[in-house]
Amino acid sequence: MPATLIAEHVASVALPDPAVQVEDLSNGERAVALYASDMPARYRVSRGDLALLTFWIVQGAARLGLDELYRSAAYASGYRRLRAAGWATPEQDAAHACRFSSASRLERAERLAAVVTYRVAMTPEARERGRRTLVERACDCAGTGWAAFDMGDGTDALQACPGHNPNGHAVLGAGVTA
Incomplete structure (x- = not known):
């Protein structure tokens, strides 16, 4: 820098x-x-x-x-x-x-x-x-855009990473998003 x-x-x-x-x-x-x-x-x-x-x-x-x-x-x-x-x-x-x-x-x-x-x-x-985001250093989502979190009842769910996936787009496969 x-x-x-x-x-x-x-x-x-x-x-x-x-x-x-x-x-x-x-x-x-x-x-x-x-x-x-x-x-x-x-x-x-x-x-x-x-x-x-x-x-x-x-x-x-x-x-x-x-x-x-x-x-x-x-x-x-x-x-x-x-x-x-x-x-x-x-x-x-x-x-x-x-x-x-x-x-x-x-x-x-x-x-x-x-x-x-x-x-x-x-x-x-x-x-x-201006809508573009970058993340410095390691992220809890490991760059995937998603991270698991505990729902409080012993089950895990995925949460969109606000840095790597600020719009919360779901990955459907082969790079296609919904």
């Missing part, structure tokens, strides 16, 4: 890439880009700051590169789903903390990304990418 997500920045290392458009980024990607940008840790949005926020998003996206930005946003999404469902393991907690060392900065970046998303639409491709 680039050090950009671990250390806070005091100066811009490069001018933002004009080829990166905020409209082409999902809300999660916008949040990760803000996290990696020169945005001050305690920044508070004010009326008329949309241009500054979009500048930081483009700056963070250029700093990380689009592939890493997409991957980090998908990991953040997968972890958020696992944590919300009570499925996050200590190893996943550690991986997330390593990727995003400042929880308060990430929370602020997510809130500010939502402000931008309210004002700046995203392309259908970005919206689709």
Whole structure:
């Protein structure tokens, strides 16, 4: 992982890439880009700051590169789903903390990304990418998308993994889902 997500920045290392458009980024990607940008840790949005926020998003996206930005946003999404469902393991907690060392900065970046998303639409491709989840480290489902749990009466049932199978699609065989 680039050090950009671990250390806070005091100066811009490069001018933002004009080829990166905020409209082409999902809300999660916008949040990760803000996290990696020169945005001050305690920044508070004010009326008329949309241009500054979009500048930081483009700056963070250029700093990380689009592939890493997409991957980090998908990991953040997968972890958020696992944590919300009570499925996050200590190893996943550690991986997330390593990727995003400042929880308060990430929370602020997510809130500010939502402000931008309210004002700046995203392309259908970005919206689709925003639904993507990835899981770092071992998962209770072992990557299958399903894990057994005790029903309380001695029988086991399968539960969809919120990180690997967030939509709960049943596998019917030969890769077909219902």
